[in-house]
Amino acid sequence: MAKIKSGQNVTKKDTIVATAAALFREKGYAASSMRDLADKVGVEAASLYNHIKSKSEILQDICFTVANRFINHLEKVESSNVSAIEKIETILRFHIHQMIHNYEEVYVSDREWKHLEDPYLSNFQTTRRTYRKRLASIIEEGIKSKEIKNIDAPTAVLIMLHAVAGIESWHRSTQKIDADELEKNMVLIMVEGLKK
Amino acid sequence: MAKIKSGQNVTKKDTIVATAAALFREKGYAASSMRDLADKVGVEAASLYNHIKSKSEILQDICFTVANRFINHLEKVESSNVSAIEKIETILRFHIHQMIHNYEEVYVSDREWKHLEDPYLSNFQTTRRTYRKRLASIIEEGIKSKEIKNIDAPTAVLIMLHAVAGIESWHRSTQKIDADELEKNMVLIMVEGLKK
Incomplete structure (x- = not known):
């Protein structure tokens, strides 16, 4: 019984x-x-605290869950045996998928992390910076191997990540192209834009 | 004397x-x-109200000033006698300049407009939508004239505008390339990414 109860708590926390x-x-x-939040969940505000400690804790949960998912994916891509431009394309597609299918949490992690409190804030900033540097290294790799044009790698990363964040507009749009078309077009413009 | 006073008021409002x-x-x-805000301006909170009616009025001022500037520029570009891809490049460079040199207000207009109140909110949303449609029309024009690859024009607009919004990261970055380099790289990746 206790085990089932704890199982239910986890689910409730996930919902929250x-x-x-x-x-x-x-x-x-x-x-x-x-x-x-309580109104949206459909419970009394006080009962939220059976599941979570604070608003701040929820933001930490969202930001670090998303960050870990991106880092784990990046690690797999880094160790894969394909060309730099293919690595970038794989990462770009992953970002697009995440932004389409896990929109709310990815958006919050990308836009609202500034409201984290230390030590989480500093940790998250370092994580973001490191992630971007690792993407830039892959682009540098592609520049060296002449797959990618001679550009400033951090600027290319900035363009790529922010263009993907633009899927926000796609979500809000009333006349959307479908998700596959969106992905195809983003890859077409950005990967081609990078290629030498 | 009254005239000078009113001149000073305008300046104070601009500062605010x-x-x-x-x-x-x-x-x-x-x-x-x-x-x-009063702390940052260095005055008593009450005295702000000599110059502005409300926090909401300030946001309106910022959002519509920025929007008008972009629309005026777009109108000039639309009526200019150059190819579609050149129009897009001119617009892209304008967005980049604005995001570099009028960063605070452009950022706020782009990110915080959701907090406008009606009728300003609806008006601003319509303005944004129309602006994006007009950019998409220029891209469609370029697709027809075979200057631009066969892509979904609204997606291209989304990528372009959001990539430029990424200059936010450039501002925050401690190791920035200079502004001209940033512009050059953005144009290189994005305009080339669009070209057929």
Whole structure:
């Protein structure tokens, strides 16, 4: 019985975090209250605290879950035996998928992390910086092997990551092309834009 | 004397709006209070109201000033007698310059407009949508004239605008390339990415 109960708690926490991601995306973290969250979950505000300690803890949960997922993927790509431009394409497609299918939490992790508190804030900033440097290294690799044109690698990373963040507009758009078309077009413009 | 006073008032309002743009960019509109703003301007909170009616009015001022500047530029480009890809390049360079040199207000207009209140909110959304459609039309024009590859024009607009918004990361970065290099690289990747 205790085990089932703990299982239920985990599920409830997941629901709270997922609902919070949607709320933070919509209203922004700073403007979202625990009362707003309770309303959206459909419980009393007080009962949220059976599952989570604070609004801040929810943001940490969202940001670090997303960050870990991207880092794990990057590690697999780095150790794969393909060309630099293929690595970049794989990473780009992964970012696009994440932004399409895990939109709320990826958006919040990308836009609202500034509201993290230390030590989480510093840790997250370092993680972001390191992630971008590792992407830039792959681009540098591609420049050396003449697959990629001679560009500033950090600028290329910046363009790539922010263009993907633009899928936000796609989500909001009333006349969307389908997700596969979106992916195809983004790859067509950006990977081709990088190629020598 | 009255005239000079009114001149001083205008200047004070400009200072308030510029300071507010920096504050909203840093903390977000929702989390910024009039007291924060007064502290940053270096006056008593009450005296802000001699110059502006409300926090909301400041946001309107920022958003519509920026929007008008972009629309005026777009109109000039649309009526210019150059190829579609050159129009796109001119617009892209304008966006980059604005994001570099009028960073705070452009950032706030791009990220915090959701906090506008109606009728301004609806008006601003329509303006944004129309602006993007007009950019997409230029890209369609370039696709027809075979200057631009056969892509989904709204997706290309989305990539372009969001990549430029990425200059936010450039501003925050401690090891920046210089502004001209940034512009050169962005044009190289994106305009080349569009070209057939």
